[in-house]
Amino acid sequence: MVSRLRFVFLVWCYLASAVVAQEAAVAAPALPYVFDADVMVETRDGTKLAAHVYRPQADGKYPTILMRTPYGRPGADWGEARRFVEAGFVMVTQDCRGRGKSEGTWDPFRYDAEDGFDTQQWIGRQDWSNGEIGTAGGSYVGWTQWASAPLASPHLKTMVPIVPFADPYDEISYPGGAFQLALAFGWGSSVGGIQTSPQQLTEAYRHLPLQNWDSQFGKNVFYLDEWVEHPTHDAYWSQRGIQHRYADVKIPVLNIGGWYDIFSKTTIDLVDRVRAESTDRMARRNQFVIMGPWAHGVGAQRVGQIDFGADSS
DSSP: OHHHHHHHHHHHHHHHHHHHHOOOOOOOSSOSSEEEEEEEEEOTTSOEEEEEEEEOSSOSOEEEEEEEESSOOOOSSOHHHHHHHHTTOEEEEEEOTTSTTOOSOOOTTTSHHHHHHHHHHHHHHSTTEEEEEEEEEETHHHHHHHHHGGGOOTTEEEEEEESOOSOHIIIIIOGGGSOOHHHHHHHHHHTTTOOOOHHHHHHHTTOSOGGGGGGGGTOOOHHHHHHHHOOSSOHHHHTTOOTTOGGGOOSOEEEEEETTSTTHHHHHHHHHHHHHHOSOHHHHTOEEEEEESOSSSSSOSEETTEEOOGGGO
């Protein structure tokens, strides 16, 4: 237990400091670590997901930081990879299914639980892994952490989700039961290949019916239609959220959020739900949150016209 909590503490310290440091990549003639590019990780259904692996040059077994993202992976000379490898970690960044160089169909929220678990199991089998994994990242990358947490990989020891969400129905598409057009279609269209200006997008929101909203752009983003076709919290959404699975979360978690973030309530609710519902005593006693005067991100000094001072960053 002591060694496990020590690992958790180290992960939290490095990740919490990293999200506010935002260290830039440093150019160098040679990388101070081993960079394995586009390693393909096979999932349970045979789909292969592309990952970059940054690891120390010395042979050995190391703890791993995993980040699964739909927004593209950093390159070889990444400042944060340098930071964590120097601290004795392996870093793995992976494209979500259907994104970047990963195989499969991009269907937001649908496969992140199983794909995350399968990736964690894969990491645990690698020669460079000591079997301990921490996860990190913000927004959708925060979601990918929470999505797989209830599956309880024995290798997953802690998470640091930043401005996360955990129930796409309540927190993205239908907060309060009404369709949130700007967030659901605004974000959903941008990651679905629809490129348009904010002005054009605002005008596009007037288009009816919503079932074929994407047709005005000459696109077929199938999941946008599915979101409209499922206005209640039915089986479709239950498959894409963890709202009934907090009992299965069995690890310490440090959530980081902003008071001005769209997911500020969610960030706090996640702590309360695991504290109340987890079947694991250690997990119930080790749910934590850092909240600051930030929007959808952390470490900023200003929000709108308000300057919160240097200490807020």
